Amino acid sequence: MRGGYSLSDYVRTECFALAVKEIYKRQLKGNVAELGVFRGEFAQYINAAFPDKTCYLFDTFDGFDANEALTEMKSGNCTDAFIEAYRQTNVPVVLKRMKYLENIVIQQGYFPESLQGLEDTFCFVSLDVDFEASIYEGLKYFYPRLETGGYLFIHDYNSDLRGVEKAVDRYERDMKLSLCKMPLCDANGTLVVMK
Ligand SMILES: C[S@@+](CC[C@H](N)C(=O)[O-])C[C@H]1O[C@@H](n2cnc3c(N)ncnc32)[C@H](O)[C@@H]1O
Secondary structure, eight states: OOSOOOSTTHHHHHHHHHHHHHHHHTTOOSEEEEEOOTTSTTHHHHHHHOTTSOEEEEEOSSOSOHHHHHHHHHTTSOOHHHHHHTTOOOHHHHHTTOSOGGGEEEEESSTTGGGTTOOOOEEEEEEOOOSHHHHHHHHHHHGGGEEEEEEEEETTTTSSOHHHHHHHHHHHHHHTOOOEEEEOOSTTOOEEEEO
């Protein structure tokens, strides 16, 4: 195991470790972020891998937006139980997992409102918000602020959460661009977007 990360999704965490290696090899500027943190399972790897970068963590820390969840349930993309499960978190639970606590900036609330005017650039971002509207907003904010050579990991792109791929397609159409994409065969079909 190269990166020394979790075996719960070997492909995801090892591809992440290799992306980190490239980022440091190229001495990229920019900070790191995750949109969709839940209890910080993946965020802990991001924080630990980048000891010299501010790590922004975006989540309501209270589950999905009710209207967005309803839309997705009506489209058959998820169930009540799925929505309920992601309410079971809070900020202290997340912070307990972080190795470099001094680097963590919590951006609590519904994204994009939770940005509150934040301006920064990024060398690594994990988008893990499951639903079309939020993935789209995440792309709109983070892709233009991604450093050249940086990576966006979009979780669930090739999964039952059909809104994720739709959001990426819509973003490309609306922005009239073709993202540089590499799909992973990890547990939840992560899409890696490079710049
Ligand atoms: C699948 S979970 C994230 C899992 C997490 N990355 C992990 O490693 O376990 C999705 C999270 O996205 C959050 N979320 C979804 N849409 C959001 C939005 N627009 N703003 C803030 N948080 C959002 C939910 O509250 C939930 O905690």
